[in-house]
Amino acid sequence: MSLTVMRRVTFCAGHRLLNHDGKCVNLHGHNYVAEFYVVADQQDEVGRVIDFKLLKIRCKGWLDEHWDHAFLLWDKDTEALNAIRQTNPHRIFELPYNPTAENLAKYLLEIACPQMLEGTGARAQRVVIWESEESCAEVTVAD
Numbered sequence: 001m002s003l004t005v006m007r008r009v010t011f012c013a014g015h016r017l018l019n020h021d022g023k024c025v026n027l028h029g030h031n032y033v034a035e036f037y038v039v040a041d042q043q044d045e046v047g048r049v050i051d052f053k054l055l056k057i058r059c060k061g062w063l064d065e066h067w068d069h070a071f072l073l074w075d076k077d078t079e080a081l082n083a084i085r086q087t088n089p090h091r092i093f094e095l096p097y098n099p100t101a102e103n104l105a106k107y108l109l110e111i112a113c114p115q116m117l118e119g120t121g122a123r124a125q126r127v128v129i130w131e132s133e134e135s136c137a138e139v140t141v142a143d
């Protein structure tokens with residue numbers, strides 16, 4: 001048997017896809033939805049994998065601090081980085097790859113979730129990023 005809990009968090013961010021052969025090569029924004037699927041080795045004395053409220057505080061807290069209302073840009077995209085830096089104030093989060101939905105999900109699972117969930121006894125198993133109501137990317141920890 002395996003028990004998983006999920007918390008959904010929404011955030012707004014701007015980005016562009018470098019080398020994309022379509023309109024998403026332009027700076028634009030999305031109302032993203034992130035889903036965090038979390039497991040633990042055992043349930044706590046209350047019967048929880050993790051308190052939903054604590055999960056919300058950790059996941060939403062990280063996104064509010066780092067990605068909400070920021071431009072999520074590839075650190076190689078110097079043209080966009082320099083353009084956004086011309087505006088004051090500005091909020092930029094540099095990524096080591098293009099900010100596709102796939103890569104955002106990967107970054108959250110591999111880098112951000114261990115930070116978010118530190119000390120809770122829970123760990124992320126899967127992250128889904130919805131870029132629109134129609135399109136999402138999903139990443140899962142390998143077996």
Ligand SMILES: Nc1nc2c(c(=O)[nH]1)N=C([C@H](O)[C@H](O)COP(=O)(O)OP(=O)(O)OP(=O)(O)O)CN2
Pocket residue numbers: 017024028099100101102131132135
């Ligand atoms: N595999 C991926 N493909 C695309 C991604 C992505 O993250 N992963 N992202 C984009 C763009 O960010 C874009 O904003 C979304 O593109 P698209 O789905 O084409 O947008 P629309 O549905 O709004 O297109 P309409 O033509 O306006 O219907 C692109 N691809």
